[in-house]
């Protein structure tokens with residue numbers, strides 16, 4: 688599929704069937720994340736993948752933003768130490784978060800290509816998730832991506848128009 692059609696096709700899917708996601712598909716999603724751009728190519732992030740229902744339920748209990756019943760959950764974590772060691776405070780506080788957001792988008796686009804639904808989730812208790820998963824202090828959960836086969840695909844929420852979004856276009860080219 689063409690990139691733009693995948694971009695437009697991707698929806699935040701929150702309700703899923705019970706069908707499990709095959710391991711090779713989950714690995715493909717991780718590959719998609721790995722091929723995301725990364726500031727300084729540092730990739731100061733790690734992913735925790737949960738597939739067991741009871742594990743997902745535990746995270747859900749401390750994550751108001753998980754609305755449905757994902758069959759798999761990816762927890763995208765910033766490696767704050769690695770980010771700080773390589774790029775200082777900006778790396779730790781800004782770049783690592785940007786990297787994770789882009790990696791999450793790659794995961795969601797690849798999920799769409801594979802016929803999976805996905806939803807990026809930020810509304811969750813970061814400290815509680817870190818504790819639950821027994822993560823080291825320097826590993827900070829920043830985004831969740833819920834995954835599964837869509838029960839249904841939601842309608843597209845409206846978008847702002849290009850005219851509304853571009854506030855200034857300094858045009859070039861021969862026809863100006």
Ligand SMILES: Cc1cc2nc3c(=O)[nH]c(=O)nc-3n(C[C@H](O)[C@H](O)[C@H](O)COP(=O)(O)O)c2cc1C
Pocket residue numbers: 697698699700701751752753754806807808809810811843844
């Ligand atoms: C950074 C970020 C955080 C989000 N957090 C949540 C969340 O906590 N729960 C949720 O159901 N959706 C969440 N979403 C999904 C948005 O609600 C969704 O992208 C938006 O409504 C547009 O719909 P679409 O993704 O289908 O185009 C989040 C999206 C982003 C990019």
